[in-house]
Amino acid sequence: MKVVKFGGxxxxxxxxxxxxxxIVAEDPKRKIVVVSAPGKRSKEDAKVTDLxxxxxxxxxxxxxxxxxxxxVVGRYELIASDLDLExxxxxxxxxxxxxxxxxxxxxxxxxxxxxxxxxxxxxxxMIAAYFQKEGMMASYVNPKDAGMVVSxxxxxxxxxxxxxEKLMKLREKEGTLVFxxxxxxxxxxxxxxxPRGGSDITGAILAAGIQAELYENFTDVDSVYAAxxxxxxxxxxxxxxxxxxxxxxxxxxxSVFHDEALIPAFxxxxxxxxxxxxxxxxxxxxxxAEREYALNPVIGIAADEGFSTIYVRKYLMNREVGFGRxxxxxxxxxxxSYEHIPSGIxxxxxxxxxxxxxxxxxxxxxxxxxxxxxxxxxxxxxxxSMVMIVGEGMHNTVGVSARAAEALSRANINIEMINxxxxxxSLVFGIHQEDTEEAVKGLYKEFFGACVETxxx
Ligand code: ASP
Numbered sequence: 001m002k003v004v005k006f007g008g009x010x011x012x013x014x015x016x017x018x019x020x021x022x023i024v025a026e027d028p029k030r031k032i033v034v035v036s037a038p039g040k041r042s043k044e045d046a047k048v049t050d051l052x053x054x055x056x057x058x059x060x061x062x063x064x065x066x067x068x069x070x071x072v073v074g075r076y077e078l079i080a081s082d083l084d085l086e087x088x089x090x091x092x093x094x095x096x097x098x099x100x101x102x103x104x105x106x107x108x109x110x111x112x113x114x115x116x117x118x119x120x121x122x123x124x125x126m127i128a129a130y131f132q133k134e135g136m137m138a139s140y141v142n143p144k145d146a147g148m149v150v151s152x153x154x155x156x157x158x159x160x161x162x163x164x165e166k167l168m169k170l171r172e173k174e175g176t177l178v179f180x181x182x183x184x185x186x187x188x189x190x191x192x193x194x195p196r197g198g199s200d201i202t203g204a205i206l207a208a209g210i211q212a213e214l215y216e217n218f219t220d221v222d223s224v225y226a227a228x229x230x231x232x233x234x235x236x237x238x239x240x241x242x243x244x245x246x247x248x249x250x251x252x253x254x255s256v257f258h259d260e261a262l263i264p265a266f267x268x269x270x271x272x273x274x275x276x277x278x279x280x281x282x283x284x285x286x287x288x289a290e291r292e293y294a295l296n297p298v299i300g301i302a303a304d305e306g307f308s309t310i311y312v313r314k315y316l317m318n319r320e321v322g323f324g325r326x327x328x329x330x331x332x333x334x335x336x337s338y339e340h341i342p343s344g345i346x347x348x349x350x351x352x353x354x355x356x357x358x359x360x361x362x363x364x365x366x367x368x369x370x371x372x373x374x375x376x377x378x379x380x381x382x383x384x385s386m387v388m389i390v391g392e393g394m395h396n397t398v399g400v401s402a403r404a405a406e407a408l409s410r411a412n413i414n415i416e417m418i419n420x421x422x423x424x425x426s427l428v429f430g431i432h433q434e435d436t437e438e439a440v441k442g443l444y445k446e447f448f449g450a451c452v453e454t455x456x457x
Pocket of ligand 1: 007008036037047049050181182195196197198200
């Protein structure tokens with residue numbers, strides 16, 4: 001059995017849904033079909049999830065909701081009519097949304113989750129109806145009935161271990177199962193969504209839940225590329241990569257997946273295949289537990305912006321027992337998580353995501369560090385990028401870091417920080433944000449510039 005997930009652009013219009021139907025009908029092993037809410041039909045278009053967020057916020061602020069409601073329902077109306085579905089389904093979708101909008105708004109997180117999740121829920125119902133019309137034996141599955149049990153953290157749900165046993169029972173259901181992505185239910189029965197992009201998470205959980213032989217993730221590109229195609233013109237395609245490589249690259253800015261999305265599949269050793277709905281017969285990218293890396297020690301280059309550094313200097317810091325703990329405790333009290341802590345003898349830097357910092361938080365932590373740790377110097381700098389080169393083969397290939405540093409130096413880029421995790425799957429360079437594109441270009445040229453093939457294995 002396979003689990004197949006179709007992202008927003010794959011289900012954005014009737015034309016796309018017809019392609020999805022052909023893909024599912026072609027392979028009877030495609031048992032569970034996870035769908036996103038309708039996404040963008042063109043660059044300028046809006047995703048239904050974004051329309052729903054605007055609608056929910058209008059309702060929370062007591063503003064007029066009619067226009068927002070029309071915008072959402074309009075998208076389904078168009079798809080349903082182009083698919084020749086009974087218009088009754090549109091009335092059901094509208095009634096469902098009205099019902100959600102009438103919910104209690106006291107707990108805004110819960111209210112927003114209910115509104116957001118309607119995007120995938122109603123799309124799954126509509127697609128199941130279309131599959132049936134096309135003569136397939138198919139049904140919509142309600143995540144609550146199926147046992148998609150998640151933690152009660154609005155907008156940030158995590159799967160709970162007890163879910164897996166329940167989800168296993170989906171194997172016994174007959175026909176194709178159309179499952180809405182992006183949300184589950186808490187043990188108390190509240191609807192809770194995963195983070196944005198969470199339909200990928202649903203698919204990975206279901207693949208693990210039914211012990212699928214393959215998790216196929218259909219999107220709008222032929223494969224995962226070695227670098228961001230908006231920076232590098234026609235980057236090489238990656239044919240095979242490992243779970244760890246994918247995880248590192250998505251953490252560092254590859255937008256193919258939310259960085260935690262595939263973890264349930266990885267943990268259960270389920271192979272993942274990224275494929276293109278618009279070109280379904282190309283092989284795509286396989287993501288597996290292991291790969292042969294002799295030829296390509298480095299598989300990809302990613303970059304992510306928006307980091308800040310807290311720089312702390314104190315003479316003899318290296319001899320002071322408990323210094324690191326006290327420093328991190330101050331960050332913990334402010335609810336901050338950190339990404340890297342490169343250290344010297346008398347100084348250390350804590351690198352964190354800027355989006356967590358307000359001016360107030362910044363002032364509080366700086367003054368606490370000054371007062372409580374009696375440091376010689378402390379300051380915060382903003383607007384750094386983390387550029388990462390990733391590859392399983394790096395740990396037993398001599399000279400990868402030297403080549404990378406040289407490439408950055410050729411591009412006249414000052415390296416502020418270097419971090420190589422102990423796993424040696426990735427090497428991270430901290431640089432000033434304005435140098436990001438040049439850094440990616442320089443590193444790409446160094447590691448992939450000589451590739452004559454357009455694919456790497
Ligand atoms: N529709 C949701 C979003 O746009 C979830 C998803 O598509 O994966 O984030």
